[in-house]
Each structure stands twice: as C-alpha cells, then as structure tokens.
Amino acid sequence: MKNKAHMLDIRALKASAGGKEILRGINLSVGSGEIHAIMGPNGSGKSTLAQVLAGNPAFEVTAGSVTFEGRDLLEMPPEARAQAGIFLAFQYPIEIPGVSNAYFLRSAYNEIRKARGEDEVDPMEFVGIVEDKLKLVDIDPEMLNRSVNVGFSGGEKKRNEILQLAVLEPKLAILDETDSGLDIDALHTVADGVNKLRDRNRSFIVVTHYQRLLNYIVPDYVHVLSNGRIVKSGDKQLALELEEKGYDWLAEHHAAEGAPALSAR
C-alpha cells in the first residue's frame, strides 16, 4: 500500500464469539484516504471484523494486534475508539425509544468534540451544523425529532447512519453491509452521501456481500474474506471478477491450495 504510514494496522487478528473462533488470523493495513472493500460469503467473518474493530464486547479477541494511528486499539473501550475517530455504520441500527435523534446526535457530537479538546455546542448551534448534513443524505429535518431509529424504514435507518457519519466526521468509517435491504434509489442516495464524505484524510472499510455497492463507492482495494481469513486481495477488478464467477470460483481456487471450501450463497 502506498508509501505512507498506515492509519490502521491489523496483524494476525483472531477473535471468537461464544467460544467459536470466527476470525482466524486477519492481516490488513489501511492508509489515510483509502477505501478498502471487504467481501465474502455469509459467515466468512466480515461483520465480525467490523464489530471487533469497533470494540463490541460480544466478541473476544484471542490473538493478534490492531493499531490505529500508532495506538493499541484493542486496549481502548468502544467510546474511546469512537472519540479517536472510528465510526461504525451498523448493519442493523439500534432503536432507542424516547430519545430524539437530534439529542442523540448532539450528545455524540459533543462527546467527540470534548475528546478533541473542543467546546461543546448548544442546541441552537447544533441545528446549523446538522442542517447541511441533512441535505447530504436527503433526510427530512423532521426525522431529527423522531426517536432514534424507532419506526424508521430500512432505508431511513441506513441513511440515518450516514447522517451520523457526516456529523461525527470520523477518520475511519466502517460501513457494515450498508447496502443490505436498500432499493436502488436508496442505494444511490447512501453511496452519494459517502462519496461526498470521501476525503484524503478519511479512510473507509466497506463491508459488503455484493459487488453492486462498489459500482457507486469505488474502492482502492478489495479483499475477500473466507472462513475468517483474507484469501485474496486485489483492486476493484477483483470485485467484478467475483460478481461474474461467484464466491465458488474462489472456493475452488482456494481449495486447490488446501484450504477449506467456501460456502457460497
């Protein structure tokens, strides 16, 4: 990867959930401003990787290391990771009844500002800040008054995640199957939003099952995850190849090398 210090370095990372090993030795480096797509069949460990990077306590890291801007990420609690600039767009955004989206967003924004040594903003100031971001993802301002994700359609939930991404301005954004459950129009909107947030200082890890999303969010690198390991890396061509030949192609390819077969969908 280009000759610059990596923002994120994952070395021989292993993780399990409920005693079952899911990640079996992941190596991945992400430089500033790069977009990495993580593809792979269901159950390959894509979402687990995203959750582990964000610090979900449901997963146990059993080996390996992760450094983010030179810091030991695995030592940091989830909120410290968020404050350091890591953002996870959830595959299934969580509902928080009774808490307005605006209050939630402002609280998160202020926590991250505080961590950066900046002053908190009051509700009036925040309205100004959030207004521009709403347009980015084509969100009705009325949605700010609704409870977080409660009664949102699938598309609204995903757009709400991107709105949070836009407001919180992370250094590393991890999109976990943000395309799942979206129709083509919603996919456009979400991808447009993400593209507008691309920046040479902001990196993305885009986790997806399908190549479709990568037509809109064009990655610098594509990695294929299988059975908890990255079995192939390449550029965007790899995604197209996968689209054409299916994960079975890689499975056969990989099986020939003595690795267990992939389960394709």
Next chain:
Amino acid sequence: MSSQIDSLIDREYAAGFVTDIEQDTLPPGLDEDVVREISRLKAEPPFMLEWRLKAYRRWLTMKEPHWPNVRYDAIDYQGASYFSAPRKKTPLGSLEDVDPEILKTYEKLGIPLLEQKRLAGVAVDAIFDSVSVGTTMRDELSKYGVIFCSFGEAVRDHPELVEKHLGSVVPYSDNFFASLNSAVFSDGSFCYVPKGVRCPMELSTYFRINAADTGQFERTLIVADEGAYVSYLEGCTAPKRDTNQLHAAVVELVALKGATVKYSTVQNWYAGDKEGRGGIYNFVTKRGKAYENAKISWTQVETGSAITWKYPSVILQGDNSVGEFYSVAVVNNHQQADTGTKMIHVGKNTKSTIVSKGISAGQGNNSYRGRVFVSPKADGARNYTQCDSMLVGNRCGAHTFPYIEVSNKNAIVEHEASTSKIGEDQIFYLKQRGLSAEQAVSMIVSGFCKEVFKELPMEFALEAQQLLGITLEGSVG
C-alpha cells in the same frame, strides 16, 4: 455479557450525612400516653387529641398488611421513638432563628432557606425529622390569600380548616399505616389556596430525616378551593444508617369544584447499601379527592427507600373530574418497590390516566399495583393505563398487578403493558458514538421515562433525570 452489566462502582449517596444537633426525642415505645404527650407537646386543641386517640384505638385492632410484593423483617413498633424535634434555642418566629446547623443541612442538600439565597419562584416548607423548621415566601403568598405553613401552625391558626378537611380523604381508619400516622403524626405541611386563586409559585415540602431510631410520621394536607390552582413538590432525603427506619406519611389532597392540584414527588430516601443493609421503609398513603370539574395529577419519581409501598390515588368524586398518575419507580441493589395507584370513578364522565414506568436493576424488585374502579353511576367514565417495565441485568424482577373493576357498561377502560430489557446492543451502539456507559444508560432510561419527566416542573425534571443516573450507576458496565 451480563457480567458487563453488573460491573462498575456505585456512587455515594450524596445526601447520606448526619447533622449534629441537640434533639428532644420521646423514649421508644407507643401507648395512649405517648399519643397524649405528642398532642400536649404540640399544644393541640381537644378535637385533635380526640382524633388521634380514635386513630390509635383503631390501629390497635388492625394488622400490618402483608399483601404487598415486598419482604422485610418484622417491624418492632415499640422499639422506635415516635417524636423527635430539634431543641429550639428560641421560639420559631422567623427562619433566621433556626439552628444554623439545620440551615447548613438544607443548604448542603441544595435547598437554601434564607432569603438571599432562595430559589426563585419556589416556596419551601422544610421538615426536619418530625417538625417543620421553617417556611419560606410566606409574606409573598399571603398577598394572594394562600396559606402555606407547617401542620402545627395550621392547627393553631386555622383550626376550622384543619377540622373540616383532616381525614376527609384518608380517614383515620383507612389502613394500618395511615391509622398509625393519624395517631402519632408530628407535623407536616398545610396549604390552602382560596377560591379562584392561581398560586403564584411552586410550593414545596422538603422532608429530611436526621435522628436515628425514630419513626417518621408527617401529614400533608392541601386544599384547593373552587377554581384554584396549585402545583406542589415534595423532596426527601435521609442519612445513611445500618438500621431500617419507618416513614409512614399521609398526604391528602382536596380539589374542590373546578380546582387543579398537581403534586410532584422526587423521592430519594436512603435506599440501604449494596448488600441491602439499612434504608428507609417508605409506607405512605397518598390520596386526593376531585370534586366536579376538578383535576388532580400525581407525578412521582421514586428512586430511594429500601422498601416503597405507596399508591397515590384519586377519588373522582365529581362529574367531569380528572385524575392522573405519572410514575417512574427505580430499584437497584436490594431495593423493593410495590407502587401504583387507584383511580376510583364515582362521578359521571370522569377521566383517568395512568402512566407507570418501572425500572429494575441489580437484584431489585419492582411491582406495579393499580386499581381502576368504576362505580355503577359513573356513566362515561374513561381510563387509560400504560404500564411499562424495563429490566437492567438479569437478577432483577418486574411485576404488574392490575385490578380492574367496572360496574358501568358505558365505561371505557384500556390497559397496556410492556416489559423490555435494556440491551447490550443499545449500550454498545451509544458507546460506538462516543458516549460512556453511564451516559448511555442514562440516555436509554431517560428515553424510557420521557412521558413522565415531561409532567414534572422543569427544575425538578432535571433533578429527577440526574437522580436516575446516580441511582442506576453501577448497574451497567
């Protein structure tokens, strides 16, 4: 993953200090002589003594109720003292004469009583152990004809009002704890708002238990005359002690024709330690009677006490009267709460609303118990009940006991209930956005309680929200 939920340390109970002052306390024990002595100490007129004695004799025939879903060791009624008062240096003429240690206590609790430091727009009656030590803003209130004073002063200065309304909502024979209170109650707050007057400020009573091994028996009587309006707040704290203390208060609200009484409580009695030692037994009877077109609204945030047993209720006596009950009850560690309300529909077209939010954490046990009663004559009566429980962790309990008795075919009664568990996924989601565990829990719980908090006066809503955060601290990691 619930190990995550059970970690973290508890924050200290900030109000748990003891004030070192001289107090006059009756020796432990209860008999007719003690009742007479209390009445004598308070220089009461004969009607009060008679009422107390009737209550005492009735109490002797009653048994402590054990139907609530709470457990505790037997209370030794002869082991407690029934009267304790700060030793007065001078007769109480003004607040300036109050023992400075007591003034300091209230200041530490955030309730400054002296003129220059008082909260704007709130009048306070400060009850220290069994007696009222002072009432603020009285001159201002008297301009409107509003009487706001200690119960003792009301008996002395307005005996006709007391005699007329005392026991008119909660009779001396009502229940075991109410009868005990009627026999031995020492002081409390009294409020009268005259016809057509809208009370110009919030009235509040701040109850502070200080003495050890004393029972606490106060009585609050609020009368809103025809068309009057009053909003009343009640706050409570006590020192941390290893032994349990009984608090058996009675609150009576009278809302005459077209009047409105709004009564809000933020209850923060000492709840006992993490192992369940000590804490207040809060066995309280609260009830209001709403006459024609009147409205009574109870809002309570119950965060303290080892055991809470209370059912703020409304008798919807007059036609078109309205009763409301909004409640948040939180239990953590070994706290137990059996709380709810009764809505008794007597008049026609009466309307009641019940919104109850129970939160259980640690090994706490929370029960909602509510009764909706519609009498045969209550044509067009309407009740809506919503009862939600939230569990934090997996060693706590939530229970709902709704009793609905409808004797009128035109009545409409609705009951909705839900139980949910605070999710690890919710907490992780909020942490991933940069919030700490405490902030996350506090946000989720506040969201859950939103409908109740919005009923509280603003200053109180903030306090309640903070208190909730403190109470639940340590329940989630």
